[in-house]
Amino acid sequence: INGVNYTNDATLGNDVVTYFHDLLQSRLVALLDELLRLFPHWLPRTKPHAFR
Structure with a gap:
C-alpha cells in the first residue's frame, strides 16, 4: 500500500510540474x-528617426 501511495504521489508531483x-x-x-x-x-x- 505504501508503494502504491508513493507511486501516486510521484505521479501527482509530475502532474503538478x-x-x-x-x-x-x-x-x-x-x-x-x-x-x-x-x-x-x-x-x-x-x-x-532611422531614416533621418
Missing part, C-alpha cells in the same frame, strides 16, 4: 504575443 511548466509556457507565449502586438505601435515612431 507539468501543469506549472505548461502554465509558464502559456504565460511566456502570451507575453511574446503582447510584445509583438505592441511592436507595430513602436515601429512608426522609430522608423522616421
Whole structure:
C-alpha cells in the first residue's frame, strides 16, 4: 500500500510540474504575443528617426 501511495504521489508531483511548466509556457507565449502586438505601435515612431 505504501508503494502504491508513493507511486501516486510521484505521479501527482509530475502532474503538478507539468501543469506549472505548461502554465509558464502559456504565460511566456502570451507575453511574446503582447510584445509583438505592441511592436507595430513602436515601429512608426522609430522608423522616421532611422531614416533621418
